Amino acid sequence: MSQARERGIPDATVARLPLYLRALNGLAERATATVSSEDLAVAAGVNSAKLRKDLSHLGSYGTRGVGYDVQYLIYQISRELGLTQDWAVAIVGVGNLGRALANYGGFVSRGFRVAALFDADKGVVGERLVGMAVDHIDELESVIDTRGVSIVVIATPATAAQQVADRVIAAGITSILNFAPVVLTVPDGVDVRKVDLSTELQILAFHEQRKADRETGSPIMAETWAEAMDA
């Protein structure tokens, strides 16, 4: 009975599906045929009731008294995420980060194919990476079109990111993964996900500070605004 199937899997659930998929692939490698929600939940690091509820949004793919068939569940999650088809990804900005992304094995293994690389620096254009020549940013629209790119990764400096976004959106792209530390302004219907390296560190620093404060018993640093401004 999956009336929840059509129209709307919760975002929180969608965000966890890749996690389950990874755990399942690990089990598959060790030739495990079936797995209980309890065991899979441990492998994925979540609560088992949550895992069952997440999976129930996709349909009723388990067998009571037995668990889930690993291969079958891998297939169902992959299909739901759209990984049974091939996605052509373009990376804009071939600096340190762009190179790391192009070389990252996790992309290819999950149905994503790096189909184009772009940079504004003529010194980089023409260079070959993972069997792919870097194109000049001027070619952006035409290459996106001819190679059927549907997802763009922005790995440019912050100053160039909005401009790149505007251009790829004009070229018909509606899914962007943004590594540049800026808030992109995009029209409705365009999905942007952002990964911000320094944000994550800042969140860690917050918790680390909390731990330190608790240990020393000091309430919160008592330094005043005026004192800090003197420095």
Add this chain to the structure above:
Amino acid sequence: MSQARERGIPDATVARLPLYLRALNGLAERATATVSSEDLAVAAGVNSAKLRKDLSHLGSYGTRGVGYDVQYLIYQISRELGLTQDWAVAIVGVGNLGRALANYGGFVSRGFRVAALFDADKGVVGERLVGMAVDHIDELESVIDTRGVSIVVIATPATAAQQVADRVIAAGITSILNFAPVVLTVPDGVDVRKVDLSTELQILAFHEQRKADRETGSPIMAETWAEAMDA
């Protein structure tokens, strides 16, 4: 009246503070003295009521009828996040990603300092990056100790990540930023944040597929399990 001040800023709020900080720094560069919650919310891409409630968790730092003093708010958020102190960060794994992280300017500019680099490959050890020699992983514990490292970034292959985590935790580290695509098992009191590049792409693919399905009017791909297994 900020009784919410002591004990517990919501996680969702903490996760947004770096975003506000970035928007504020943008305003400060353009010499803006004060900003309303409405304008700052637009710059950060959030709802203004949410922004006000987030800031109210830190204290009552605005002026009714005027808005927030940009410099003062930057200071308060920085202090709350623990960025007024200097954090020594170690990066383990100097592959493509590790290099990108070491070179990433956003770290240094926010109170984070790359204090150590480690790799298991003797060919990489000794190499200099951002004025810092790469140490061998055997030195992990001693270097963490002598250089006062308090946050560790794991940028190793998946297979090495848990082992690295175990070792740094044994060395006293309680904050880890993990780029390896594995679920790390850690004791209570240790904070792990993870950044998974392929997870983000998978979430985008999900939404992209939804959009494509809606356009063509097709319900959901009708391919069956048996058909897919033939391929």
Add this chain to the structure above:
DNA sequence: GTACCTTTGTGAAGCTATGCACAAAGTGCG
């Protein structure tokens, strides 16, 4: 000082997500 304008800070309502706890459904053994 008063009247008017702007903008904050927050109570309250609504929405989403989490986790417990259990009935329903399946397996397997004697």
Add this chain to the structure above:
DNA sequence: CGCACTTTGTGCATAGCTTCACAAAGGTAC
């Protein structure tokens, strides 16, 4: 076949987050 055991799928209570809407507070002009 029936009984004991396992494990799913989900109703329900709770917790947390978001958004609205507005009173309270401060600024400015005259």
